[in-house]
Amino acid sequence: MVLKCCSDVKILVCILTVLFGMGSWIAINGIWVELPILVDQLPEGWNLPSYMTVVIQIANIGPIAYIIFNILTPGKSYERTIVFVMVIVGSAASILLAYFWMDTSNVAGQEHSTALLILMFFLSLVDCTSSVVFLPFMNLFKPDYMISYYIGEGFSGLLPSLVAFGQGVGKVKCENISHINPDTNETEYSIQGVYLPPNFPVKDFFIFVFAMMITCGLAFSALNYLPYCKTEHVKSSKKHSYDVDCSGSVVISSKEQFVETNNDYEAVSKDDQVVIKQQVSGRKMSLLGYVYFLIVIGWTNAxxxxxxxxxxxxxxxxYGTEAYHLAVTLSNIANPVACFMAFFIPVHSAVKIGITSLVGTLTSVYIMILAVGSPTPILVDSDAGGPLVVIAFVIVYLTLTFAKVSIATLFRYEGRKALLWCGAITQLGSAIGAAVMFVVVNVYQLFQQKYPCT
Known part of the structure; x- marks a missing residue:
């Protein structure tokens, strides 16, 4: 079933929606791509990602509190106010990070990056809460703009990666390093990887993140208050009729505006028909379909x-540092590409979404097999090993992002509450996946790292 979603949108509103969506995870993504520089200058070294993971999980108190608040105040919407607060907090934390990220202090007898971790908590609070605030806010707009939002969310990972690539993050050269053996008191030599200095400092990178947060806030203000953008808000208007075609899909009659019925917005195109895959018996998604899509959302985000x-x-x-950086960069590119694909070739069939998710899951199994085999996984000595792992990451992010966007677009037709649940399960799946892997990687230490030049 194909839904034509680009027939009745305004390009400027699409661009503003993309800029708004970019603010969802750009701060945390920015810190992750800077890791090779940060770990080289901060006391935690490569243990820093473990601390960062814990901080991000603690920040999930933000979406939990917001969901509880929504349950206690049914029928009311606070997205606009919360988004403004989030943009202010995120912008302030980003600019402070630019100047204080190297500040450390002694905690329990050990030196720690307290400034970085504290400011990262506030950034994580903003980014985690965006999952349950930004999506319901998009209920204000026609469903066609949901994909634009996800394109922006994809750019929140892609842009920092491209800037870090220009910065020269992660470039390593192998050097013969001398050290004194404490047992024999003799000088020994070993080949070690040394990270090259970046083309511009970490401070400038975090100022870029600050500028992106400000851009997100300006785009959000424009979407709210510009008359040109307000024409794309859904309107209360006359009801429209439903017909059932031979495929069992609900067809909404054309040449009507978006209308609001029982607090759930339904899409209507001015010049074309909009076909939505729904149950013949009613306008709403079945409970089984609802639960199925939420499970897929949780799994793909995990x-x-x-x-x-x-x-x-x-x-x-x-397979080498080049394979690693290509996998990171190209998978970040695959994210917005998948959103563009969903924009022009939308899929609203539960079976097709399930097959797409299955392809991504099976490819993820291959990646996990390689990770378990580190530092000598299969094809490690083959020229095909590096390209295959890069292709695997691209396929995973292409298919799973496509599935996520398709489901979110379906939930947009179900109304604000459905989008709130979609955001909540998104964050829950991400949190469970990260928590499980933190235990597996750091507590049980089931994986062995392959360091450059070793």
Whole structure:
């Protein structure tokens, strides 16, 4: 079933929606791509990602509190106010990070990056809460703009990666390093990887993140208050009729505006028909379909936001730093590309979404096999090993992002409450995936890292 979703949108509103969506995760994504520089200058070293993971999970108190608040105040919407607060907090934390990220202090007898971790908590609070605030806010707009939002969310990972690539993050050269053996008191030599200095400092990178947060806030203000953008808000208007075609899909009659019925917005195109895959018996998605799509949303986000990022270095570094950085960059490119695909070739069939998710899941199994085999996974000595792991990451993010966007577009037709649940399950899946992998990687230490030049 194909839904034509680009027939009745305004390009400027699409661009503003993309800029708004970019603010969802750009701060945390920015810190992650700077890791090779941060770990080289901060006392935690490569243990820093473990602390960052814990901080992000603690920040989930934000979406939990917001969901509880919504349950206690049914029928009321606070998205606009909350988004403004989030933009202010995120912008302030980003600019402070630019100047104080290297500040450390002694905690329990050990030196720690307290400034970075505290400011990262506030950024995580903003980004985690965006899952349950930004999506319901998009209920204000026609469903066609939901994909634009997800394109922006994809750019929140892509842009920092491209800037970090220009910065020269992660470039390593192998050097013969001398050290004194404490047992024999003799000088010994070993080949070690040394990270090259970046083309511009970390301070400038975080100022870029600050500028992106400000851009997100300006785009949000324009979407709310510009008359040109307000014409794309859904309107209360006359009801429209439903017909059932031979495929069992509900067809909404054309040449009517978006209308609001029982607090749930329904899409109507001015010049074309909009076909929505729904139950013949009613306008709403069935409970079974609702639960099914929520499970898929939770699983795909557990993979893309929790499990795979935790094992990416284990799966890729045995094939070289170039394979690792290509996998990171191209998978970030695959995210917005999948959103563009969903924009022009939308899929609203539960079977097709399930097959797409299955392809991504099976490819993820291959990546996990490589990670478990680190530092000597299969094909490690073959020229095909590096390209295959890069292709695997691209396929995973392409298919799973496509599935997520398709489901979110369906939920947009179900109304604000459905989008709130979609955001909540998104964050829950991400949190569970990250928490499980934190235990597996750091407590049980089931994976062995392959370091450059070793």
């Amino acid at each position: 993979l893309t936001n929790g499990i795979l990022p935790s094992v990416q270095s284990f799966a890729c570094l045995p």
